[in-house]
Amino acid sequence: MALLVQKFGGSSVANVERIAQVAAKIQRFHRAGDQLVVVVSAMSGETNRLLDLAKQISSTPSPRELDVMVSTGEQVTIALLVMALEKAGVPAVSFTGWQVPIRTDSAHGKARVLDIDGAHVRQQLDAGKVVVVAGFQGIDPDNSITTLGRGGSDTTAVALAAVLKADECQIYTDVDGVYTTDPRVVANARRLDRITFEEMLEMASLGSKILQIRSVEFAGKYNVPLRVLHSFQDGPGTLISLEQENSMEQPIISGIAFTRDESKLTIRGVPDTPGVAFKILGPISAANIEVDVIVQNVAEDNTTDLTFTVARLDYEKAMDILRKTAEQIGARDIAGTTSIAKVSIVGVGMRSHAGVASRMFEALAKENINIQMISTSEIKVSVVIDEKYTELAVRALHSEFGLDVPTVAHA
């Protein structure tokens, strides 16, 4: 008998048929003797319908009132799911955020969880009930309803799992787990049985949008084992936890992440004085543009070249700013391109294995792929390359690091 927190997102509860399917799945766990807390999102489309109503009234609606309104989406789902569970003979009860209560700060629309009182939930669990909790919402010190922002239902689930000391927090999605890379690019990409929190964070921030980064950070902080599963297919999914895989054949690399959403800007021939990086990047940040990879080289003539990447959407704006900066600081010229891709290898195995980066560079060189920028962290190496080589690079690296062949038995 385990205590499980399960989270079903908007597409898993999109209509009454799917809600009935979710109820049937929960019923199986309940019959097996598990204690269950189920966190649900609004039926898909509902949050946008409500936001649209608000927009019709005001272009700048009060954040407090937006939360009052938007939070009704999950409130409807919890009631419907409990009805479906009761119809299936499973005793259940619903809780809104304030009924738990899930206490947050007052940052409406993006509130942070401060504290959860698990007593009421525990009481209902002990009474043999499945407890269905509205995701994405809480209550602030003034008794106002708050929402945690998009993807906040994942955070609700993880936070509840932490407070209740659940055995596992299961996130049900439209994929059956975390893959070594995007299966649409590499046909024999492989579902990972396990991955660490750190690896998942690097994978998530690099474009594998299965889980909200915030909820993975949260899970890591409180060591809540997270499992990604498919809502309507059976399977073991992928377990995200603190520990590495207990396998003799520990893989060095867990996955290959990539993104085509970036663009590259270069400023050349800048007189190399202290604080030059700040002079160049300060105005970019001030315009609310996030800078990702940064590379700086000092040339022999005592000038410096600086290259950085920003989201492709911000490219034009960033170029305008950079042009003005170049004039002010007397740079030689600027250049930029949007046809780049960033490809990364991610794996905690890197820590204990030397030469992983050079093995990556060699694999790319074999395919005649030129590397434009390099950025490294403890468990990740990223390269920026010409966009047209994206698939080729991902496949080459997937193969080079042995990800095509399962290294552990499937459960």
Place this chain on the structure above:
Amino acid sequence: MALLVQKFGGSSVANVERIAQVAAKIQRFHRAGDQLVVVVSAMSGETNRLLDLAKQISSTPSPRELDVMVSTGEQVTIALLVMALEKAGVPAVSFTGWQVPIRTDSAHGKARVLDIDGAHVRQQLDAGKVVVVAGFQGIDPDNSITTLGRGGSDTTAVALAAVLKADECQIYTDVDGVYTTDPRVVANARRLDRITFEEMLEMASLGSKILQIRSVEFAGKYNVPLRVLHSFQDGPGTLISLEQENSMEQPIISGIAFTRDESKLTIRGVPDTPGVAFKILGPISAANIEVDVIVQNVAEDNTTDLTFTVARLDYEKAMDILRKTAEQIGARDIAGTTSIAKVSIVGVGMRSHAGVASRMFEALAKENINIQMISTSEIKVSVVIDEKYTELAVRALHSEFGLDVPTVAHA
């Protein structure tokens, strides 16, 4: 400067345009210096949409969960109205039932208000804000959301007005006041400036469906002046209060009510023994059929005839029961008809005026309208007549009791 509680129903907030119109109306009161508590219902159609969703899941949904779901309708409206008020430059804040809090018993779907804490509302009023409260909902001793049942928003408004000792509780509707009778039947029916709680109760229960009976009872009990007004037309409406009109020409009759929703059943030649009425009507009540007018006569041969009316929808069912009863108790025969109408004159003036009933009967006799049944209360006389004479009877009585001509100046 007055403290007003205003209630706008579902059709007054049916869409964003109407919500903006309601906001504009509230703005005028706010500018005039009034303190305002505004109670709103769900946008029309929303409650039914939600109930329909529940029905798709289960034919017997849990009443607790139905309330969790249905209460979201008003929660959306309060947020939208506050947004519209803020856009119009009126500071405002929303409260759900539990945020007030409005404490009720646990009878989900038809909860009764136990207690309202007015402190939070008062605090916001004192801060210069319009307080927008979700109608129809509350919270029970277990912290579960409850609803007060259909029409419950009127009750919310009256209860808040009582607790806050408001100067007036204004109910905005799709009519501009209470009329002496249905204007569709009597073209020169007149809007009443004032009416007493008692009279309104008799008018409401007889088919003038402007206000929920329960909220009028509530208002009378706590002596909250109620005013019925049109949501989108200006005008003084009708004030419902404890006092009669302060006019020299006090009208004896305030209005003529009528209903065609009833049917009449008769059982004849029943041996007249004690308890015979119970033997006849007991089985009817046991079948959950409400009996309205009852008339019993004892004939010379020591048998009795009993005639009663029930809702037309229940006619067939009631006849079946009566047939069985007739056999059991040895009655001579039974009869029935659905082509009847009940016409009533209502007025507190009856208390101090003798002969009102006979004046009514005389007026009907003049028109050759045969009276089938008579029922009287302290401030009401009802007659059952052939349905085809309904309009004729209402017009004759409207004229006879001087309701065609205004007896007080219009405001």
